[in-house]
Amino acid sequence: MMNINRIISQLAGITLISLCSFSNPAIAADDDQFKHAERLYDTYCVQCHGMNRDGNGLNSTYMSVQPRDHSDPKGMGDIPLEEIAEVLKKGGLAANKSVLMPAWGEIFSDEEIDQLTAYLRHICKCGSN
Amino acid sequence: MIKAHLLAAIIGAGFLASSVTTFAADGSAILQSQCASCHALTQPEKVTLDHIWERKGPDLYYAGVKFNKPWLVKWLQDPVRIRPSGVFYRTHIKKGEKADVVDESTLIDHMKLTQADAEAAADALMALTGPEGLIETGKFDKDKKASPMAKMLFVKLRGCSACHSTGDGKGGLSGPELQTAGERLQPDFIYSYTKDPQKIDKGVWMPKLAISEQDLQNLTSYIVQLSGKKEAK
Numbered sequence: 001m002m003n004i005n006r007i008i009s010q011l012a013g014i015t016l017i018s019l020c021s022f023s024n025p026a027i028a029a030d031d032d033q034f035k036h037a038e039r040l041y042d043t044y045c046v047q048c049h050g051m052n053r054d055g056n057g058l059n060s061t062y063m064s065v066q067p068r069d070h071s072d073p074k075g076m077g078d079i080p081l082e083e084i085a086e087v088l089k090k091g092g093l094a095a096n097k098s099v100l101m102p103a104w105g106e107i108f109s110d111e112e113i114d115q116l117t118a119y120l121r122h123i124c125k126c127g128s129n
Numbered sequence: 130m131i132k133a134h135l136l137a138a139i140i141g142a143g144f145l146a147s148s149v150t151t152f153a154a155d156g157s158a159i160l161q162s163q164c165a166s167c168h169a170l171t172q173p174e175k176v177t178l179d180h181i182w183e184r185k186g187p188d189l190y191y192a193g194v195k196f197n198k199p200w201l202v203k204w205l206q207d208p209v210r211i212r213p214s215g216v217f218y219r220t221h222i223k224k225g226e227k228a229d230v231v232d233e234s235t236l237i238d239h240m241k242l243t244q245a246d247a248e249a250a251a252d253a254l255m256a257l258t259g260p261e262g263l264i265e266t267g268k269f270d271k272d273k274k275a276s277p278m279a280k281m282l283f284v285k286l287r288g289c290s291a292c293h294s295t296g297d298g299k300g301g302l303s304g305p306e307l308q309t310a311g312e313r314l315q316p317d318f319i320y321s322y323t324k325d326p327q328k329i330d331k332g333v334w335m336p337k338l339a340i341s342e343q344d345l346q347n348l349t350s351y352i353v354q355l356s357g358k359k360e361a362k
């Protein structure tokens with residue numbers, strides 16, 4: 001009887017793990033797709049935009065203009081992809097935004113700018129364009 | 130008997146000479162035995178993001194064109210934290226009540242050296258000058274004082290204080306403090322790093338800004354003179 005119970009509980013465990021693994025394949029794919037962009041974000045953007053991507057980074061307390069909340073679907077969703085890419089590449093001033101957002105075009109390649117732009121759309125959960 | 134004294138004197142002189150030779154070589158030995166595990170003493174062949182994430186201390190292969198030797202000797206004996214959030218801010222922060230804060234529990238104090246070791250290590254560090262042309266020498270005008278515009282550039286227009294503190298309780302924490310930069314760093318290094326941090330420290334989280342020559346001169350002068358002030362006002 002104990003053996004049967006053990007087998008049943010093991011089967012239940014395996015089923016649960018399988019369900020967790022396959023219930024949302026899109027998330028797994030996203031993780032791979034955004035892996036490099038996430039690494040870039042963690043290296044360069046988190047210092048101001050924060051670990052939670054909500055604008056509350058380590059430096060934000062000391063800044064005269066608060067960094068943008070990248071987790072805000074409304075605020076981020078209203079910005080066209082082209083403008084996000086432009087600001088990443090040329091800095092805030094290029095789009096009449098804060099001078100404190102620097103130009104990263106000397107560090108990120110055009111491909112990385114595109115990846116980061118897509119990543120920003122991903123983390124605000126505000127669509128693909 | 131006289132011969133014995135003569136022999137002892139010769140042996141003594143020989144021992145002294147070998148001690149002096151050993152002492153002179155100690156600096157490099159100290160770097161290899163005590164510094165190399167955390168600092169790159171030779172230029173990495175290829176710098177990747179992994180290098181930025183994994184290094185435990187700043188690269189030192191260009192220390193000779195970066196630091197002022199008197200400061201090195203002093204600091205190695207009594208190290209004071211320069212980077213408020215550690216060598217790489219991202220690995221030393223945690224969520225605070227509102228914003229991210231430095232996770233002090235992850236910060237490690239720098240080891241202390243004796244005066245003799247500090248002097249020898251500083252000598253050896255000053256010999257590490259990195260690749261040719263890393264620093265632009267002679268471009269910065271040391272005689273020119275910072276204009277009143279310099280602070281405006283530093284705090285607002287170029288946003289330096291978003292990441293760098295200046296000892297007055299203001300300024301961000303992801304970059305090294307700059308209130309001791311003038312004492313710590315060579316002016317040509319400050320000028321060159323401000324102009325193009327990526328050329329000197331590839332992959333570092335400081336952006337390369339398009340800064341005019343006049344603004345570069347002003348910012349460098351401003352940063353150099355911060356050391357002479359108790360508070361940057």
